[in-house]
Amino acid sequence: xxxxxxxxxxxxxxxxxxxxxxxxxxxxxxxxxxxxxxxxxxxxxxxxxxxxxxxxxxxxxxxxxxxxxxxxxxxxxxxxxxxxxxxxxxxxxxxxxxxxxxxxxxxxxxxxxxxxxxxxxxxxxxxxxxxxxxxxxxxxxxxxxxxxxxxxxxxxxxxxxxxxxxxxxxxxxxxxxxxxxxxxxxxxxxxxxxxxxxxxxxxxxxxxxxxxxxxxxxxxxxxxxxxxxxxxxxxxxxxxxxxxxxxxxxxxxxxxxxxxxxxxxxxxxxxxxxxxxxxxxxxxxxxxxxxxxxxxxxxxxxxxxxxxxxxxxxxxxxxxxxxxxxxxxxxxxxxxxxxxxxxxxxxxxxxxxxxxxxxxxxxxxx
Amino acid sequence: xxxxxxxxxxxxxxxxxxxxxxxxxxxxxxxxxxxxxxxxxxxxxxxxxxxxxxxxxxxxxxxxxxxxxxxxxxxxxxxxxxxxxxxxxxxxxxxxxxxxxxxxxxxxxxxxxxxxxxxxxxxxxxxxxxxxxxxxxxxxxxxxxxxxxxxxxxxxxxxxxxxxxxxxxxxxxxxxxxxxxxxxxxxxxxxxxxxxxxxxxxxxxxxxxxxxxxxxxxxxxxxxxxxxxxxxxxxxxxxxxxxxxxxxxxxxxxxxxxxxxxxxxxxxxxxxxxxxxxxxxxxxxxxxxxxxxxxxxxxxxxxxxxxxxxxxxxxxxxxxxxxxxxxxxxxxxxxxxxxxxxxxxxxxxxxxxxxxxxxxxxxxxx
Numbered sequence: 001x002x003x004x005x006x007x008x009x010x011x012x013x014x015x016x017x018x019x020x021x022x023x024x025x026x027x028x029x030x031x032x033x034x035x036x037x038x039x040x041x042x043x044x045x046x047x048x049x050x051x052x053x054x055x056x057x058x059x060x061x062x063x064x065x066x067x068x069x070x071x072x073x074x075x076x077x078x079x080x081x082x083x084x085x086x087x088x089x090x091x092x093x094x095x096x097x098x099x100x101x102x103x104x105x106x107x108x109x110x111x112x113x114x115x116x117x118x119x120x121x122x123x124x125x126x127x128x129x130x131x132x133x134x135x136x137x138x139x140x141x142x143x144x145x146x147x148x149x150x151x152x153x154x155x156x157x158x159x160x161x162x163x164x165x166x167x168x169x170x171x172x173x174x175x176x177x178x179x180x181x182x183x184x185x186x187x188x189x190x191x192x193x194x195x196x197x198x199x200x201x202x203x204x205x206x207x208x209x210x211x212x213x214x215x216x217x218x219x220x221x222x223x224x225x226x227x228x229x230x231x232x233x234x235x236x237x238x239x240x241x242x243x244x245x246x247x248x249x250x251x252x253x254x255x256x257x258x259x260x261x262x263x264x265x266x267x268x269x270x271x272x273x274x275x276x277x278x279x280x281x282x283x284x285x286x287x288x289x290x291x292x293x294x295x296x297x298x299x300x301x302x303x304x305x306x307x308x309x310x311x312x313x314x315x316x317x318x319x320x321x322x323x324x325x326x327x328x329x330x331x332x333x334x335x336x337x338x339x340x341x342x343x344x345x346x347x348x349x350x351x352x353x354x355x356x357x358x359x360x361x362x363x364x365x366x
Numbered sequence: 367x368x369x370x371x372x373x374x375x376x377x378x379x380x381x382x383x384x385x386x387x388x389x390x391x392x393x394x395x396x397x398x399x400x401x402x403x404x405x406x407x408x409x410x411x412x413x414x415x416x417x418x419x420x421x422x423x424x425x426x427x428x429x430x431x432x433x434x435x436x437x438x439x440x441x442x443x444x445x446x447x448x449x450x451x452x453x454x455x456x457x458x459x460x461x462x463x464x465x466x467x468x469x470x471x472x473x474x475x476x477x478x479x480x481x482x483x484x485x486x487x488x489x490x491x492x493x494x495x496x497x498x499x500x501x502x503x504x505x506x507x508x509x510x511x512x513x514x515x516x517x518x519x520x521x522x523x524x525x526x527x528x529x530x531x532x533x534x535x536x537x538x539x540x541x542x543x544x545x546x547x548x549x550x551x552x553x554x555x556x557x558x559x560x561x562x563x564x565x566x567x568x569x570x571x572x573x574x575x576x577x578x579x580x581x582x583x584x585x586x587x588x589x590x591x592x593x594x595x596x597x598x599x600x601x602x603x604x605x606x607x608x609x610x611x612x613x614x615x616x617x618x619x620x621x622x623x624x625x626x627x628x629x630x631x632x633x634x635x636x637x638x639x640x641x642x643x644x645x646x647x648x649x650x651x652x653x654x655x656x657x658x659x660x661x662x663x664x665x666x667x668x669x670x671x672x673x674x675x676x677x678x679x680x681x682x683x684x685x686x687x688x689x690x691x692x693x694x695x696x697x698x699x700x701x702x703x704x705x706x707x708x709x710x711x712x713x714x715x716x717x718x719x720x721x722x723x724x725x726x727x728x729x730x731x732x
Contacts, residue, residue, distance in 0.1 A: 003443055005373065009487040045411040049428035057423060057433075062415035067423075067433060071449055075488040077369055079445065083437055094499050114536075116493045117501035119482065121375040122441040127482045130503070133460050134492075135483035136721070137500035139689050161689045161723050170480075177716075323505050323527045350543075355502070355721045357527050 004090055005119040006080040006097055010105060011112040014074035023054040023070045026108060030068050030078060031058060033103045037092055038064050064091065076108070090118065125157065128172050131321025136355050138162070138172075144236055149228035152282075156236040162353045164236045166205055168229070168282055174205050175353035176239045182207045184349035184360050185280065185318055193217045199267070199274045199308060201260040201301065202281035204229035206241030213244060213252055220253040223260035230255070264304040277305040279317030299334045302363075306338065311365060315342075319359035322348055328359060341366035370456055371485040372446040372463055376471060377478040380440035389420040389436045392474060396434050396444060397424060399469045403458055404430050430457065442474070456484065491523065494538050497687025502721050504528070504538075510602055515594035518648075522602040528719045530602045532571055534595070534648055540571050541719035542605045548573045550715035550726050551646065551684055559583045565633070565640045565674060567626040567667065568647035570595035572607030579610060579618055586619040589626035596621070630670040643671040645683030665700045668729075672704065677731060681708075685725035688714055694725060707732040 017023050027046075035041050038060040046056035052072030059065045064082040071077075082091055092100070097115045105113040117137075120126065126140045138159050145156040155167040163176025174181060185208065186193075193215035200208055200222040209222050224230060234245035248255045256263055260281070279301055305315045320327045335342055344363040351358045383389050393412075401407050404426040412422035418438030425431045430448040437443075448457055458466070463481045471479040483503070486492065492506045504525050511522035521533040529542025540547060551574065552559075559581035566574055566588040575588055590596060600611035614621045622629055626647070645667055671681045686693045701708055710729040717724045 003375065003437070003441060005443075005445075007371065007485065007487065009369065011488060044413060045423065047410060047425075047428060051428075053428060055423075055425075055428070055431055057411065057421075059413075059421075062413060062417075062419060062421070065421055065433075065435065067431075067445075069431065069447070071369070073449070075369060075449070077371075077447070077487060079371075079433075081435070081443070081445075083439075083441070094495070114487075114491055114493065116485065116487075117495040117499050119373065119501065121373065121443060121480075121482075122377060122437075125480050126500075127480065129460070129483040130505075132505060133483050134503035134505060135485065136502055137496070139496075139498060139500060161687075321527075350716070350718050352716050352723075357718075 002084055002086075002123045003121040004080075004082055004084050004092070005121060006092055007116040007119070008078040008080075008097075008101055008104070009114055010076040010108065010110040012074040012076055012108055012110055014072070016108070017054075017070050017072070017074050017076070018052065020048060020054075023048075023052075026070055026076060027054065027056055027068055029107045030076070030104060033100055033107065034058070034066060034078075034080075036103075037096060037100060038066070041066070074111075076110075078104075092118075094118070125155075125167075125170070128167075128170075130323070130354070130356050131327070131358075132323045138165070140165075145232050147228055147232065149226050151226045152229075154226075154229055154232050156232055159353070163239065165353055166229075166233060166237060171282075172353055173282070174207060174237075174240065176237060177352040178207075178354075179211075179240065180349045181318075181351045181354075181358070182211045182240070184347055184358075185278070185316060186211060187316065187347065187360075187362065188215075191276070191314070191316075193276070196275035197273070198276045198278070199223070200278045200280055201264075201305070203278065205233045205237060206230065206245040207237070208278060208280050209253060209255075210240065210242045210244045217252070222253065222255045223263045224255060224257060225259055227257050230257075261300060261304060264308060268304065268307045272308065273310045273313070274308050275310055275313050277308055277313065277315050279305065279315065295330060295334055298331070299337060302334060302338055306340075306342065306365070309365070313364070315361075315363040317361050317363070319346070319361050321354065322357040322359050331361075335361075335363060368450050368452075368489045369487040370446075370448055370450050370458070371487060372458055373482045373485070374444040374446075374463075374467055374470070375480055376442040376474065376476040378440040378442055378474055378476055380438070382474070383420075383436050383438065383440050383442070384418065386414060386420075389414075389418075392436055392442060393420065393422055393434055395473045396442070396470060399466055399473065400424070400432060400444075400446075402469075403462060403466060404432070407432070440477075442476075444470075458484075460484065491521075491533075491536070494533075494536075496689070496720070496722050497693070497724075498689045504531070506531075511598050513594055513598070515592050517592045518595075520592075520595055520598050522598055525719070529605065531719055532595075532599060532603060537648075538719055539648070540573060540603075540606065542603060543718040544573075544720075545577075545606065546715045547684075547717045547720075547724070548577045548606070550713055550724075551644070551682060552577060553682065553713065553726075553728065554581075557642070557680070557682075559642070562641040563639070564642045564644070565589070566644045566646055567630075567671070569644065571599045571603055572596065572611040573603070574644060574646050575619060575621075576606065576608045576610045583618070588619065588621045589629045590621060590623060591625055593623050596623075627666060627670060630674060634670065634673045638674065639676045639679070640674050641676055641679050643674055643679065643681050645671065645681065661696060661700055664697070665703060668700060668704055672706075672708065672731070675731070679730070681727075681729040683727050683729070685712070685727050687720065688723040688725050697727075701727075701729060 101115040165175040420436040467481040531541040
């Protein structure tokens, strides 16, 4: 089942919505144009506000409900909503909506107008935010897997064009389409992993481990807290993780299930050192440890990582969407707080399942 | 100015919304949870429908207006709308909205729930559809240019991450981020253009001409109907078209402003032949000629193009989003109708400013 929500907005000359009777005129035009599509419209309710606003509810058989709102600033919005049963044709198609938009804009001499693509609600999660909270609709057709681990909600959803996607706590993480993500994170073709010792923090989807093993490192240890994420990815994300999550220990690698901060402390105490440490954790700390705010957690990870690095070692990690300037700045501020001092370079790639360009960091001792 | 629209939906056990008093209970829970954010809520209006539906309007000072709707099938939707003045903090942030969603879902034992990222209306066009009519929000911050030519509405908008974008009749065409589009269309690294004679149909943004000239063809003729598109792109899309739109005729190329079908007929009459013909037109015919339906137009273009090709010539064109299987099928049906027979290969690329994977065709005589 699905609800169709179709949103219109128009900017009118504010002088044309200044009086109550002008607003009634605008509402009449809106109703007339909508009646070309919904012929049985009735006015259920309307109210005026003291500051020059108007709000009305129209409906057709109480099935299609339309709200119309006029703001003193000349903004006019129309929301059309109706339930669409499976297999039925929409009452208002993309083109019909566009025609209604154009007709209203013309009749009202609108300075500006738009009709948003129809929103579909109540069936499957298809809307996810970009890093800067823009709405993006994915072509999700199936919820393949869903479970709640002690740490997070884990979902695998299938996108028609991106393949299976890993969704953690309702945020997109990686999809079968995203080899570029892993290759940019690891700097394929730039870094030489042959014979190197590597530590991955997080990386539960297995993609980074899978790609690193192709480069013949001496050994990789991966510290992942969530057993269930690995089981889900092993089953549904084979194209990006191969069979590396099948075994937990081989001659080439070891996957340790646990809190990476605890294991890093242990490695530090043991004097263990790596050529590369990868920060491949989710943005938001999921371990229950009382580590304070998000940025404190990130700095803790940095501090421990650098204690694990050989003098010429590198810490490689993902940053954020390139549009999130403020967040990237805060991230770099944390790097600048580190002692001993570090320096960094960045690289970027457009990640298909994020639908945006992402920034990656390569950090070394200064 | 901007309106904030925040949409929630939940799927409830249909047995819990079966009676009028159950629906009242659900509405009460919704109201209680919303009152944590909007403390002065009042019920303005409510109605029940015979088929077990419920609809209510709540408001705070007539400024924030909230509609709540319950469907017999157990679907619950909530729409929150308020006007946000420039520079003010949203009344309901991303995280607050998420908390409200979680609280309502928990109290109602929802089978499913989601909160869509906040929609912003009434200021700048930021929502564009994918080829399969999914909503995508762009990080548009400026309308750089707007004009109406005899053929179409032309806009250049600036996206923070994609650069300047060409928008024709409110559909995204190409952006500064989209070299991959042009390179995939022309098969860079696969096709050899050196010393070749080329005809571009459309291509008003200049990107294809600019990239082709780097490959040292003998001559390129470009047939573009819209002078104003070229002026806009020459001014605002330099990074992808260089200075090729500055001049209309050099030793290497000629840009003819006119209806490509008319000029193709002329070239055919003159016996002129090309090694490559590019179909780089907008999807929807913009010339006023009475050529019938969209597919008839596309077939007309195909037919004329093949009359212009040398026996070993190639027709290269864009198709559609790879998710538009039906439309791609119709496109290929048109190719199959051609006489003499043709054969084709395809290639694809994820085009940043389309936010989706696009299919391209390479067509030769069978």
